[in-house]
Amino acid sequence: MRIAVVGGTGKEGHGLALGWARAGQEVVIGSRAPERAVRAAETINAAVGHAAAVGMVNREAAMAGEIVVLTVPYDAHEETLRDIRDSVRGKILVDVTVPVDLEKSRRLRVLPGGSATEEAQALLGSETRVVAAFQNISHTHLAREGGVDCDVLVCGDDVEARQEVIRLAGLLGFRGVDAGPARNARVVEGFTILLLGINRRYKSKGAGVRITGIEGPSDD
């Protein structure tokens, strides 16, 4: 699988890309600045010991990927989506965006579109299947090899796309949990703010979330 990580030079994007490269996937790093994307890809290749990653400008990266993962700050969300819209048509877009309030970073921002994920789906249209995932996974977890004690909550309006992203999470050593329609991303995105506060209050660097009381695959 060739996975594009748009905004892949940030901590979260780097962690995801490195994890998939380690799991034997081809990775395409996207950045607004192509030279930064190339450098980020070289770092990944050095870490995994083979040529797993290449770097390109965001739009080309999105074009090259079979599945496209978006890891940009919320402020760049709409602009980046407009930039890559044609490149992701017919694909799955995995949205990792958390709409943090810029003024008060511990607060969840109230979005006109409900959640970053719903806004992305509205902007890209029905030909692209948007799935929210990985927002609650600290980049400190991604940097760690081996099993990690947290789940990836996966939301989106297309059941098959959710299952595909649950497999992508599995490649990184996480259990993906089918958390329902795109509308539920309001809760999952907000949960990140809650975890950031818990990190602060409990002096933790990587509070996470586990769903208990379920076994086996989902019924969908």
Next chain:
Amino acid sequence: MRIAVVGGTGKEGHGLALGWARAGQEVVIGSRAPERAVRAAETINAAVGHAAAVGMVNREAAMAGEIVVLTVPYDAHEETLRDIRDSVRGKILVDVTVPVDLEKSRRLRVLPGGSATEEAQALLGSETRVVAAFQNISHTHLAREGGVDCDVLVCGDDVEARQEVIRLAGLLGFRGVDAGPARNARVVEGFTILLLGINRRYKSKGAGVRITGIEGPSDD
């Protein structure tokens, strides 16, 4: 401690009241119909084998309790709060309400006040400290004796009141986690809808949530 459970004849209220009675607390069951409250208290007393509970009409129950727990459907939320407002002044009100969409019960309702908890705090005023808790705990968990594999996320604008409710959760065998200000109740209330969907998809009766990566008490 004398704990009033307003709306204590429902499944969730009954489970909470029974748990606290088992833990040696005095319990006051409130209901709109006093005879139903009395019957519910008798059921609890029979279960624990001593006179732990009494039943009263909601307003009197709220007056009798040192701490007041509200477990009513969202549709009765505002009316019940107006009814007990004077009775809870100066106390902690623990709000267990989840604003489920009546038309589409799997959907989170968008509230003008942000969350049931914030609406309760606005209605009761600053003399009453509102704390959100227990919304994610299935009544099937409450019915079980002994340790349960899920946490109670505790939100509210008063730090000491949150700590008090964390202790109340501990009496029921749950770890309470300090989840920050009342605003975060938007996420915690919404998480219940997410868990209901997960129950359905994974054929579970009691999906729950655990916060991972934290140890010890909070720093507040």
